[in-house]
Amino acid sequence: MVSLTPEAIGRSLTGEANELLDLIGREEDMVAMLAPSFPVTFKYPEIVGMLRRLGFEKVVEVSRGAEETNKQLLALTKLHPNRRYITGPCPTIVRLIRNKYPHLVQYLAPIDSPMSATAKLVAKKYKGLKKVFIGPCLIKKLEAGEDYPKLEILAITYRDLQQIFERKGIEPRFTDKLSKFDIIARDTRLYPISGGLAQSSGVINKYLDPEYDVISGPALVIKTLDEFLNKPELKILDILNCEGGCINGPGVVSEDSLATRRQKIINYWKKS
Secondary structure: OOOOOHHHHHOOOOHHHHHHHHHHHOOOOEEEEEOOOHHHOOOOOHHHHHHHHHOOOEEEEOHHHHHHHHHHHHHHHHHOOOOOEEOOOOHHHHHHHHHHOHHHHHHEOOOOOHHHHHHHHHHHHOOOOEEEEEEOOOOHHHHHHHHOHHHOEEEEEHHHHHHHHHHHOOOOOHHHHHOOOOEOOOHHHHOOEOOHHHHHHOHHHHOOHHHEEEEEOHHHHHHHHHHHHHOOOOOEEEEEOOOOEHHHOOOOOOOOOHHHHHHHHHHHHHHO
16 A cells, blocks of 8 residues: 655545545445556555445445446447447546537447446445445545446545545554455456457457557547547557556556556456
């Protein structure tokens, strides 16, 4: 776990972080939904133990929801084999298309994001628990409030969580090594790296090179969306806004290079 600087610790908490602190103070029954990019900032299984000591009753992997995202995408391609789809797990991409490329909205795959899919699973399995998504992305806060208000998800970043850990004096303990997720998924632990969806869903095996593309990074995103209509052979566009994928999100706390972050995700996936 990377420690924040004294300046960062003293910085005001976001509204969402304060909301979580309020839930903790009221001893609300909560479930933590941890995004698959978490190994970039935190170690497993210590992070699960730390979350339980913070006050979470259950801790689940959002990679489980990503399995549902993959199933929904593959079902669409089977039902409509000639249609073209732009994947939608990245809320920044979804908003970019809505605002700057409205003519491409029709191509956004009408499926759940991993966060929303996980929230739906959690709502059925752990009725009454407050759902808290923890991930690398600031825009997930907008996705939770604007796109899925009925799911009542509180979304925070790893940076938010780290500040709360620091303020609560929660550090890794040896006993945390005995902790385990309540809901797990393995293959989709690759989701936060560029191409993770394509690989874990089997898209790379189902389609030929010209029929799918894997894109990340703002400059390439703009170029690809500008050219999308001129490439009718492109059936699946697996696209993430941050360079290298969600491992490079603004809510990540890490001093590692992009290559090292990517390797951490792969190592965690291989351990499974």
